[in-house]
Amino acid sequence: MNRRTTALSAAVALTAALALTGCSSSSSEAAGEGSAKDGKPHLKVSGAFMPQPVMDMAGGFLTITNDGDTADKLTSVTSALSDDVTIHETKDQKMREVQSFDIPANGELTLARGGSHIMFMELKERPKQGEKVSIELHFEKSDPIKVDVPVEATNYNPQHH
Numbered sequence: 001m002n003r004r005t006t007a008l009s010a011a012v013a014l015t016a017a018l019a020l021t022g023c024s025s026s027s028s029e030a031a032g033e034g035s036a037k038d039g040k041p042h043l044k045v046s047g048a049f050m051p052q053p054v055m056d057m058a059g060g061f062l063t064i065t066n067d068g069d070t071a072d073k074l075t076s077v078t079s080a081l082s083d084d085v086t087i088h089e090t091k092d093q094k095m096r097e098v099q100s101f102d103i104p105a106n107g108e109l110t111l112a113r114g115g116s117h118i119m120f121m122e123l124k125e126r127p128k129q130g131e132k133v134s135i136e137l138h139f140e141k142s143d144p145i146k147v148d149v150p151v152e153a154t155n156y157n158p159q160h161h
């Protein structure tokens with residue numbers, strides 16, 4: 001984990017930028033008691049934010065809670081901010097694109113600094129702290145969800161353990 005590779009790439013540099021504060025992310029299962037049992041995922045988005053970008057790229061973070069008894073998948077993200085939005089996981093301090101993220105039944109998917117995230121490349125503009133970026137989350141089963149993502153300070157990192 002602590003060994004640094006000498007290979008320089010945009011991806012490595014960007015991972016470092018996104019991991020500015022080395023908070024270890026912890027995810028807690030939000031097992032709801034009164035979860036719906038209608039065979040569908042029930043998704044809710046919370047804690048969304050985008051650190052104010054310092055380059056023409058940005059990261060997005062949020063938590064998706066599934067109170068339903070059926071799993072779903074986050075399959076893509078779209079936004080007017082960028083035509084190149086992908087979802088990444090981080091392993092051994094390197095990030096790589098994934099096709100989808102699992103959202104377990106009666107569980108949650110957490111996108112947080114140093115871990116999985118949404119990646120916006122070739123920004124059409126650089127949003128400032130206090131502004132909001134409109135994004136749309138797309139899922140395997142559930143209808144798309146629109147989220148107005150607040151832009152926070154570049155080093156913002158909420159501690160919700």
Ligand code: CU
Binds near residue numbers: 088096118
């Ligand atoms: Cu990334």
